[in-house]
Amino acid sequence: xxxxxxxxxxxxxxxxxxxxxxxxxxxxxxxxxxxxxxxxxxxxxxxxxxxxxxxxxxxxxxxxxxxxxxxxxxxxxxxxxxxxxxxxxxxxxxxxxxxxxxxxxxxxxxxxxxx
Amino acid sequence: xxxxxxxxxxxxxxxxxxxxxxxxxxxxxxxxxxxxxxxxxxxxxxxxxxxxxxxxxxxxxxxxxxxxxxxxxxxxxxxxxxxxxxxxxxxxxxxxxxxxxxxxxxxxxxxx
Numbered sequence: 049x050x051x052x053x054x055x056x057x058x059x060x061x062x063x064x065x066x067x068x069x070x071x072x073x074x075x076x077x078x079x080x081x082x083x084x085x086x087x088x089x090x091x092x093x094x095x096x097x098x099x100x101x102x103x104x105x106x107x108x109x110x111x112x113x114x115x116x117x118x119x120x121x122x123x124x125x126x127x128x129x130x131x132x133x134x135x136x137x138x139x140x141x142x143x144x145x146x147x148x149x150x151x152x153x154x155x156x157x158x159x160x161x162x163x
Numbered sequence: 164x165x166x167x168x169x170x171x172x173x174x175x176x177x178x179x180x181x182x183x184x185x186x187x188x189x190x191x192x193x194x195x196x197x198x199x200x201x202x203x204x205x206x207x208x209x210x211x212x213x214x215x216x217x218x219x220x221x222x223x224x225x226x227x228x229x230x231x232x233x234x235x236x237x238x239x240x241x242x243x244x245x246x247x248x249x250x251x252x253x254x255x256x257x258x259x260x261x262x263x264x265x266x267x268x269x270x271x272x273x274x275x
Contacts, residue, residue, distance in 0.1 A: 151196055
């Protein structure tokens with residue numbers, strides 16, 4: 049069974065630009081969660097999608113958005129990039145979503161550098 | 164949702180020794196999960212222990228849960244260099260469908 053796939057693996061953008069990251073979950077998983085990881089803030093929850101609906105949201109500004117398609121693939125978008133958005137963005141999928149004895153399966157992330 | 168707090172923040176041991184790390188949380192849980200992260204990679208799920216379980220084993224890993232003390236511990240026996248990683252606990256609230264949040268983790272270094 050293929051794991052969670054995140055593309056691209058690395059990305060360099062300029063401040064003010066926008067970026068779209070992609071995540072393909074494990075086949076059959078309907079929940080996709082996104083996390084931002086930085087040395088200073090650690091792992092921060094961005095949002096979770098389940099069956100194309102946003103079910104949970106973290107404390108991030110509106111510049112961060114996401115969506116999920118009918119095949120469960122998910123994208124997250126960051127507009128008007130800031131230097132502080134430089135981070136490892138991790139996507140995780142699960143069968144039923146968190147809290148229901150369903151562990152998360154993570155991709156290896158997209159490393160975003162904003163210059 | 165609630166966040167677990169791992170202790171210690173960093174731990175260095177010799178290869179072959181056992182490593183113990185702890186996790187504390189604040190409110191009632193449905194289950195508690197442990198994850199490992201190798202540098203620059205995604206997290207890997209290690210063990211899920213339900214609130215009605217007290218101990219669980221997986222290979223060289225042993226997890227205990229004490230709901231009265233709101234704490235859990237992860238023991239890695241006979242450590243190997245490949246165990247060098249950050250370890251995170253993630254308690255899941257009692258009501259399900261909550262976001263899973265992570266603390267700052269325990270950074271484990273195995274010295275060959």
